[in-house]
Amino acid sequence: MKNKSQKIIMGLVILFILILGIVYGSKSFAPKKNDYSGVELPAAPQVEPILNVNNDILYKEDEWTTNFTHDAALIKADDWYYAFSTDYMVGATPTPGIQIRKSKDLIQWEFVGRVFDQVPSEAWEWTNGNTFWAPDVFEMNDRYYLYYSVSSVGSRNSYIGLATSDSIEGPWTDEGAVIKSKDGDDFTVNAIDAGITLDEKGQPWMVYGSYFGGIFITQLDKSTGKLKYSNDEGTLIAQRKNMNFGIEGPEIMYNPETGYYYLTVSYEWLEDTYNVRTARSKSITGPYLDYNDKNMIDTTDESFNTGNKIVGSYVFDNDSGWQGTGHNGLLEEDGEYYLTHNARPGEDIYWSHLHVRKIVWTEDGWPVVSPERYAGEKEQAVTEENIIGDWEKILLPRYDDSVQVSQQIELLENGKTNDESGKSHWELTDDNLLRLSIYDPGIAPGDYWNYALKVVPAWDWENWNGTLVFTGMDQEGTVLWGKKRVE
Template sequence: MHRSLRRVRTAAAGALTAALLATSLVAATTVGPAFGAAERARPVTAPVGGLSVTGETSPVHDPALVVGDDGTWRVYTTGLVNRENGGTIQMWSSHDEGVTWAYDGTVWDEIPAWIDERFAGPDGAGVLPDNLWAPEVYEHDGTYYLYYSASRFGTNTSVTALATNTTLDPDDPDYAWVDQGPVISSPHDIAGGKTFNAIDAGIVEGADGTPYMAIGSYWYGIFLVELEWPGGKLADGALENATHLVDRKMPGNPVEAPYITERDGWYYLFVSFDACCRGLDSTYQVAVGRSRDVAGPYLDQDGKDLADGGGTVLLSSHGAVVGPGGQSVSDGVLAFHFYDGANAEIPGFPTLGLQRLDWEDGWPVVDQTVEEPVVTQGPRDATVRGNRPATFEVRVSGTPAPVVTWEVSDDDGATWTAAPVAAARAVDGTASWTVKHAGRDRDGLLVRAVVANAHGAVRSEPARLDVLRPGGPAR
């Protein structure tokens, strides 16, 4: 059994501190004691096209998306710069089909000592990496293989290493990422004397089960090298016999982040073109090619070889989504990071993006329609007898379909807190929340909806809850 899971890379410039693990667009829901446990207003669905998210979704760089058989969605991302939280690979999870995300900490508390020794050099004077990059997670025969990179930013002094685990669940008593050391490094010659950068590993198996690693960033571009199971490291002669998959044929060769996935007998190679890591000045975009053979050649929709400057652009900047890239695919969902043009507090903060792929004539399709969220009809006032249910509904529009959360105020609007109701995507243009037992202590409560997608966020006008005495006349 095998399943490709997946990756991350380079943190944005500047100090992304643990304090900036704040929510993107909408605050994570909290449970107020007056309501009890959080309730789900309506079933969550993941339609084709952009998927709005909420919760802790920043700072995310080059997300490795894992949609598990148990319904848990996981994302692994590059560590924080300046070794915040140890600088190691970060983890995030969602239990409602990718709607609400929570930060789960890091793979390790600190960067493995052998990496620092390697980069320090024999005289100990070398520049140490700020953080770990580019995780790729791949499951084979009951073992999870986590590939990750360390590098000096802007150089090809890099190494991609491996850790293994028997589970992805941090609560499992057997959970432990065991470091297996280096797999591939640069600068080294590859494919007959070419240069490459040993970061951004992507793992795929061929039709006969042979494992391969797609690897590379700038220099001569993207290469495919053979691995071997169960060790998960390079096969004999892997560098000399590597296949050159992608070359932009332009100065600098701006391509990186390879990810290969198989569908209907085709292998699809997703890569990131152009410039990452410049905030709102980033020009990253996702391109794709396909091949009947895992080793290529990969051709774009015009029939041009990606190794000869080809590549069909699939996803680029649109609206507040700036510089999308660092992609992975799991269960038909494309995960990527983008620089958030709608974040007024921290413009260009790297944020998680999701798109469920559509397919036309054998090619992946995304929806880049830009429609800011709008409340077309706000919730209405509700009057109920004590301990009876009270329902509030909001009608909205926007593309991608907005996520709706709710806020409440018990001091006539002076302060607002998150209501204990699970977030929901308004895929049919409506979202509702039912207070199951509206007690007299809820009389006069104000309720409003927070409606958000990648391009902005708005709040509805508040509605009022009036609670009458059970079985009695008016108050």
């Protein structure tokens, strides 16, 4: 009896050991979906997330942080990043003056104050507008030049003015009009949304305009900051079919590594379908062509399909998403590029936040941006083991400006994905270039959508953890975003 009991106990021990071996063995050979070894992920941007909607701060400007930021322009000055933005708030008429915020890291922002106390009398008399729109700030001649817009809603009664200061935080001196437009004048342009840039020879230019007549570019006098040629509206570089096809908020940046000027504009309506498009040219005055060689001057029914859409309204899991993702600004520092834009949370689109995103460059010289807000991450090498796992992906189609909702995709360790066909596949090339081929027979060229995607670290603002993301384009210039899920 005793021997029998001993055998039973020994058998149970052996069985238990076998079970442990199977469990741990299977774990050892199972794909490691959370492998971030060798990757420097960004730290949490702050202790707690900023609330997308927070009625407690409506009248507490010192707690606004990114709240109520609209049409922001960025500049680096005195070791701070400054954002100058449109007069905006929720629930009341905004105090006029052009809001100023500053940050040490492009992540945490503090409210500084305003440029003015009220709209200058000349601008008010021309437009009857009592708030400022869409400023831009530029350093030249050891001074700061601030360009501002005042306009009458729904008309071309608009005014771009100039203020100057020896200090980025002021005081500012109003220098009067740069250019004015009015219904019935000899201009085509609507004089709002100035964006200032230098060409490769150091000549300053102003790109500006909106719905009415499109986007123009004109030279500035380097000594005064005003028009080089008086009353010259400049050259038309972007236009859509009619007033039903929104276009505004232009910016231009030059990348010396590619030799191209990049025009960014915003399409559609600022509260929901707003999105950022880009095109490029070897000449600052154009023509500006997108990935498919479509000219940004397009007054046909196809003008919804011009420009590479690089930011649009979106929803990742565990969040209400963001709409009104437009009116961008651009910043370059030591060869690193950033894009800012407005964003309105899905739970209340009347609140507007500042989003800053890292720009990365495709292998053929196009800018794309991170799917997640900037949190201090650096582009770096990754491994195949880092890529394996569950991802969310969001497509940004040029023909559909509605909110795009994420879909799930699993990248398997054998270079395949979890689609039913078994024909979609991926591979990692170079340091961080993911080539993803999605099988779509009869729809995609050659039955595959072939994406070249840069993989970069990011902070997952929806789930509050570090992760990896990807961003890039297919063979038709359509952008795909992705975010790895941490399990």
